[in-house]
Amino acid sequence: MMGVVRGLRGATPQFLVLGLILLMDRLAAPGFFDISVRNGRLAGSLVDILNRGAPVGLLALGMAPVIATGGIDLSVGAVMAIAGAVMAVIVSHGGSWILGVACALAAGGACGFWNGALIAGLGIKPFVATLVLMVAGRGVAQLVTQGRIMTFAEPHLATLGGGAWLGLPVPTLILAAITVLAVLVVRSSPAGLFIEAVGGNRRASRLAGVEAGAVTLLVYVASGLAAAIAGIIVASDISGADANNAGLWFELDAILAVAVGGGSLAGGRFSLSRAVLGALAIQALKTGILLTGLPPEFNLLVMAGAIVLVLCLQSPALRPLAVRLGERRA
Amino acid sequence: MTLPSIRWSPTATTSVVFLAALGICAMRFPVVLSGQVLGDLLTDSAVLGIGVVGMTFVVVAGGIDLSVGGVMAFSAMFVAVAIERWAMSPLLAFLSIAVLATGFGALVGAAIHNLKTPPFILTLAAMFLARGACFALSKSSIPIKHPDYERMANFAVALPGGFKLSLVAALMLTTFVVGGVVLHRTPWGAAVFAVGGDQRSAGMMGLKVGRMTMSIYAMSGFCAALAGIALSLYTGAGYPLAAQGSELDVIAAVVIGGALLSGGYGRMVGSFLGVLIQGLILLYITFDGGLSSWWAKISIGALLFAFIAFQKLAGRWVTREATV
Numbered sequence: 001m002m003g004v005v006r007g008l009r010g011a012t013p014q015f016l017v018l019g020l021i022l023l024m025d026r027l028a029a030p031g032f033f034d035i036s037v038r039n040g041r042l043a044g045s046l047v048d049i050l051n052r053g054a055p056v057g058l059l060a061l062g063m064a065p066v067i068a069t070g071g072i073d074l075s076v077g078a079v080m081a082i083a084g085a086v087m088a089v090i091v092s093h094g095g096s097w098i099l100g101v102a103c104a105l106a107a108g109g110a111c112g113f114w115n116g117a118l119i120a121g122l123g124i125k126p127f128v129a130t131l132v133l134m135v136a137g138r139g140v141a142q143l144v145t146q147g148r149i150m151t152f153a154e155p156h157l158a159t160l161g162g163g164a165w166l167g168l169p170v171p172t173l174i175l176a177a178i179t180v181l182a183v184l185v186v187r188s189s190p191a192g193l194f195i196e197a198v199g200g201n202r203r204a205s206r207l208a209g210v211e212a213g214a215v216t217l218l219v220y221v222a223s224g225l226a227a228a229i230a231g232i233i234v235a236s237d238i239s240g241a242d243a244n245n246a247g248l249w250f251e252l253d254a255i256l257a258v259a260v261g262g263g264s265l266a267g268g269r270f271s272l273s274r275a276v277l278g279a280l281a282i283q284a285l286k287t288g289i290l291l292t293g294l295p296p297e298f299n300l301l302v303m304a305g306a307i308v309l310v311l312c313l314q315s316p317a318l319r320p321l322a323v324r325l326g327e328r329r330a
Numbered sequence: 331m332t333l334p335s336i337r338w339s340p341t342a343t344t345s346v347v348f349l350a351a352l353g354i355c356a357m358r359f360p361v362v363l364s365g366q367v368l369g370d371l372l373t374d375s376a377v378l379g380i381g382v383v384g385m386t387f388v389v390v391a392g393g394i395d396l397s398v399g400g401v402m403a404f405s406a407m408f409v410a411v412a413i414e415r416w417a418m419s420p421l422l423a424f425l426s427i428a429v430l431a432t433g434f435g436a437l438v439g440a441a442i443h444n445l446k447t448p449p450f451i452l453t454l455a456a457m458f459l460a461r462g463a464c465f466a467l468s469k470s471s472i473p474i475k476h477p478d479y480e481r482m483a484n485f486a487v488a489l490p491g492g493f494k495l496s497l498v499a500a501l502m503l504t505t506f507v508v509g510g511v512v513l514h515r516t517p518w519g520a521a522v523f524a525v526g527g528d529q530r531s532a533g534m535m536g537l538k539v540g541r542m543t544m545s546i547y548a549m550s551g552f553c554a555a556l557a558g559i560a561l562s563l564y565t566g567a568g569y570p571l572a573a574q575g576s577e578l579d580v581i582a583a584v585v586i587g588g589a590l591l592s593g594g595y596g597r598m599v600g601s602f603l604g605v606l607i608q609g610l611i612l613l614y615i616t617f618d619g620g621l622s623s624w625w626a627k628i629s630i631g632a633l634l635f636a637f638i639a640f641q642k643l644a645g646r647w648v649t650r651e652a653t654v
Contacts, residue, residue, distance in 0.1 A: 125591065147624060297465030297570075307455035315446060
């Protein structure tokens with residue numbers, strides 16, 4: 001818990017971005033900040049953002065350390081589809097929901113291990129290595145579901161994807177719990193330091209005694225697991241697995257979330273809680289577009305603009321300009 | 331430094347895989363070797379193939395362009411809207427989209443160079459932009475009913491042996507030949523290799539790297555527009571969701587064709603064979619009837635992996651030879 005608080009203390013830019021987007025949403029839809037209690041749970045646009053932002057938030061939790069090691073994981077969307085497919089097949093064939101979730105997690109971990117092995121073991125560039133699973137992953141998911149949209153009726157999973165506890169949506173609570181857990185693991189142990197060391201300077205970190213290969217492998221396994229949890233939530237929410245569309249384009253949202261969260265796309269530094277804030281900001285943007293009545297496809301244009309804006313701000317080419325502006329002010 | 335065997339060995343591997351794929355198809359379905367089926371293979375691969383020509387330049391230069399699928403779809407949409415709604419003549423529509431897409435590519439290239447960002451992130455944004463623009467034009471499919479258009483779409487030259495060369499297939503073959511000449515026989519092509527081999531030393535040699543990056547992505551944009559035109563001829567319509575995920579197929583074809591994703595190596599012939607290998611996989615699945623379509627994705631992914639791993643191991647072997 002302390003770690004999350006510490007991470008959020010330096011998150012002023014992320015809060016500003018989120019606040020700005022929420023304010024714009026408020027201008028677009030007058031009732032945006034209204035929160036009511038319906039059927040014993042909170043309802044309203046803000047709650048909706050927390051609920052729908054959970055899958056991308058989870059992906060961002062996995063993606064932030066990956067990017068911090070100087071890598072990238074393009075396969076998370078496909079891994080979501082695989083995990084959802086595995087769970088749907090097990091549950092619809094009479095397996096218990098616990099078995100389904102466990103197998104989905106195992107599948108996600110295995111996908112992450114495959115990525116990590118290609119990158120750490122064979123030394124293939126991360127974006128190339130994860131491209132393989134991005135290409136083949138949806139095929140694997142279709143293979144698992146035999147090309148059908150697998151539906152299931154399972155009360156526990158329905159709660160997992162669309163239920164509420166203490167008034168809050170369960171996906172939000174899952175995201176919150178895993179964020180706290182991940183921050184604890186990363187910041188109360190040397191893990192976070194190792195991850196940033198590998199991303200900052202791989203050679204130097206190895207000379208300093210960091211097992212760069214093992215760190216890389218574990219980071220991709222974690223990303224696979226996070227993608228699996230996101231896939232489980234999405235599949236539970238619609239009570240079915242759609243191999244073609246589950247998690248489509250989510251890898252981009254996750255990368256953008258990490259970038260908005262202040263993680264350097266060149267590697268070397270990251271913050272989990274800020275990446276989650278970034279994911280929520282993206283969801284707020286998307287919800288806002290829906291509320292304005294613009295077609296949802298408009299999202300793509302806005303997202304493209306957001307990526308370019310973040311890239312411009314992060315660009316090393318613009319840093320001298322920023323420094324010069326800073327000097328003038330001083 | 332570069333021995334002839336190293337220069338050609340990935341292309342040789344691709345040729346072996348191609349011959350094996352053709353052999354397997356021909357053994358199970360002898361009809362594959364007939365002129366008609368081979369003609370269809372070229373026609374069905376045309377859209378992908380034209381995009382692959384542009385991607386080969388980008389990959390040889392050490393970059394990547396994820397926006398090709400989006401630009402293809404947008405080009406097809408643009409052509410459909412221009413002809414059907416704005417009453418443009420097909421030729422003028424082709425010309426406008428070629429100019430538009432080339433300019434867009436140049437802009438992307440300029441952004442990649444000046445912002446110093448990884449190309450795949452910036453071209454991802456470009457992909458979003460192109461897809462979003464598709465939907466801005468129309469949310470549903472627009473059929474093209476222009477009489478000239480149908481004539482072009484149905485045009486085919488009958489060659490001996492029942493072989494029919496359609497217009498889109500001819501367009502693909504021409505693009506590959508011209509692309510091959512440009513890449514392997516012109517100073518600009520040599521500069522593409524230089525940028526891909528080592529950007530810093532290319533710059534030190536006096537190459538204007540920024541201008542090269544711009545022109546390379548402009549070339550990719552132009553090829554994507556051509557592919558989009560072929561797509562509109564092939565399907566007879568513009569559809570905003572068309573060619574979804576085709577950027578991955580295009581990249582896979584280039585890699586299976588033997589090009590190095592780290593840049594500095596690639597041959598147009600190899601990319602052409604890479605396209606045909608993918609076409610043969612789809613052909614096999616169609617002819618078999620019992621295999622499901624997802625096996626295409628899985629087998630292309632497996633081939634992609636095999637080639638990347640092979641390159642990595644071969645690369646290690648070559649450096650060991652060189653250091654000994």
